Amino acid sequence: MSTAPEWIMVGGEGPExxxxxxxxxxxxxxxxxxxMKEAISSKLSLDLIxxxxxxxxxxxxxxxxxxxxxxxIIDAVEAKYHxxxxxxxxxxxEFQVLFNDFTSNDFNTLFQALPRGRKYYSAGxxxxxxxxxxxxxxxxxxxxxxxxxxxxxxxxxxxxxNSPSWNRDMHCTGFNQxxxxxxxxxxxxxxxxxxxxxxxxxxxxxLMLILGSCLRDGIKMSETSKGIMMDFIxxxxxxxxxxxxxxxxxxxxxxxPLFLAEECELRQIIEExxxxxxxxxxxxxxxxxxxxxxxxxxxxxSKASFGAFLTAHFGADAMSQVFELVEAKIREGVSRIMNxxxxxxxxxxxxxxx
Numbered sequence: 001m002s003t004a005p006e007w008i009m010v011g012g013e014g015p016e017x018x019x020x021x022x023x024x025x026x027x028x029x030x031x032x033x034x035x036m037k038e039a040i041s042s043k044l045s046l047d048l049i050x051x052x053x054x055x056x057x058x059x060x061x062x063x064x065x066x067x068x069x070x071x072x073i074i075d076a077v078e079a080k081y082h083x084x085x086x087x088x089x090x091x092x093x094e095f096q097v098l099f100n101d102f103t104s105n106d107f108n109t110l111f112q113a114l115p116r117g118r119k120y121y122s123a124g125x126x127x128x129x130x131x132x133x134x135x136x137x138x139x140x141x142x143x144x145x146x147x148x149x150x151x152x153x154x155x156x157x158x159x160x161x162n163s164p165s166w167n168r169d170m171h172c173t174g175f176n177q178x179x180x181x182x183x184x185x186x187x188x189x190x191x192x193x194x195x196x197x198x199x200x201x202x203x204x205x206x207l208m209l210i211l212g213s214c215l216r217d218g219i220k221m222s223e224t225s226k227g228i229m230m231d232f233i234x235x236x237x238x239x240x241x242x243x244x245x246x247x248x249x250x251x252x253x254x255x256x257p258l259f260l261a262e263e264c265e266l267r268q269i270i271e272e273x274x275x276x277x278x279x280x281x282x283x284x285x286x287x288x289x290x291x292x293x294x295x296x297x298x299x300x301x302s303k304a305s306f307g308a309f310l311t312a313h314f315g316a317d318a319m320s321q322v323f324e325l326v327e328a329k330i331r332e333g334v335s336r337i338m339n340x341x342x343x344x345x346x347x348x349x350x351x352x353x354x
Contacts, residue, residue, distance in 0.1 A: 174220025
């Protein structure tokens with residue numbers, strides 16, 4: 001396997017930053033808020049609440065969505081405590097929030113944007129969430145928001161021209177079964193490591209709330225709007241190679257550490273790990289139906305997510321040119337996006353087995 005460069009979102013607060021272009025990710029948090037509250041109300045034991053209560057966000061990026069996620073959790077814990085005891089939780093314990101992401105994440109922007117009047121103490125935890133980043137039994141509820149679809153490495157065989165699994169596409173389109181198997185094997189191994197690490201760090205009976213996207217069973221990635229957008233990026237890279245701006249060999253060997261498993265595959269991976277019980281696997285009605293496909297904003301949103309990774313491979317100038325071409329391809333392909341097959345937006349609630 002070849003280690004992939006750290007996938008970080010474009011930092012800062014500028015017009016091309018993730019801070020300004022993460023409304024899609026935030027919409028899932030808003031749509032899932034009541035389901036998160038219900039899960040905490042019914043699955044969290046008050047026996048876990050004493051002296052200090054810690055919440056951890058794994059893959060927090062640079063804001064602002066992480067603040068929404070952790071506040072939703074804190075509000076739900078406080079509501080449960082008040083309902084069952086008649087007391088205010090903040091009068092009896094202190095909250096701590098741990099923000100985790102790669103060391104290269106823009107933690108400066110994150111901490112400069114910490115909400116005023118917050119009821120929690122905060123700390124940054126740099127490091128890959130595929131490994132242990134916290135002491136044993138050090139947090140009570142964890143959240144992962146749109147970061148559960150990464151792999152830690154690029155499967156070696158998909159970048160080997162002599163392999164039957166060689167993949168000239170920048171992602172797993174779903175149409176080549178050998179490529180999909182290579183990605184699924186790597187994703188399964190990485191997700192096991194992620195869950196093993198969280199099981200060590202989480203208190204017994206603690207919860208993991210995972211929000212994100214997966215494929216509905218039988219749907220291929222490039223049949224969804226997300227896959228189509230990635231195809232547009234790949235096509236734009238090939239256009240620049242044909243123009244001589246970047247090398248074709250570099251494009252052909254470029255792959256992303258992104259993989260959306262099918263729902264049944266995701267369930268199986270979690271169940272086979274054995275460290276957690278799936279308390280809920282909710283199909284969330286995402287508010288993306290209210291989002292109009294705007295080519296410029298769609299290109300900027302993709303740039304905020306993909307830009308740093310592409311810059312690491314092709315340089316800043318090429319990256320900027322790529323997204324100019326992506327915007328044009330979105331304009332030409334709006335009907336294709338609008339007619340794409342739906343993926344699944346989920347809230348998975350996991351309880352650590354004692």
